[in-house]
Amino acid sequence: MAExxxxxxxxxxxxxxxxxxxxxxxxxxxxxxxxxxxxxxxxLASELARANYKxxxxxxxxxxxxxxxxxxxxxxxxKIKKKAPLIKRLKYILxxxx
Numbered sequence: 628m629a630e631x632x633x634x635x636x637x638x639x640x641x642x643x644x645x646x647x648x649x650x651x652x653x654x655x656x657x658x659x660x661x662x663x664x665x666x667x668x669x670x671l672a673s674e675l676a677r678a679n680y681k682x683x684x685x686x687x688x689x690x691x692x693x694x695x696x697x698x699x700x701x702x703x704x705x706k707i708k709k710k711a712p713l714i715k716r717l718k719y720i721l722x723x724x725x
Contacts, residue, residue, distance in 0.1 A: 662668055711719075 658669065659668070662671075
């Protein structure tokens, strides 16, 4: 049975977003640029700032939990690995075989 590989969080987080996601963001920015009413822009900016703060807080907490869980997994994987029996180790030392 193949061991599941733990994905590297940093590699996942630094991947570029898909072209569809980038297009959606650029479309939203284009729509914002068309707005001429300053009061409406201020209201949208305030809402975006609040949403950004909440998302940042959520992501930071989620990452902390994931890192802790990954540390626990590595710790328990190391703890589970057992040494070979004494006879098997002696055979390996004496004869170079298992």
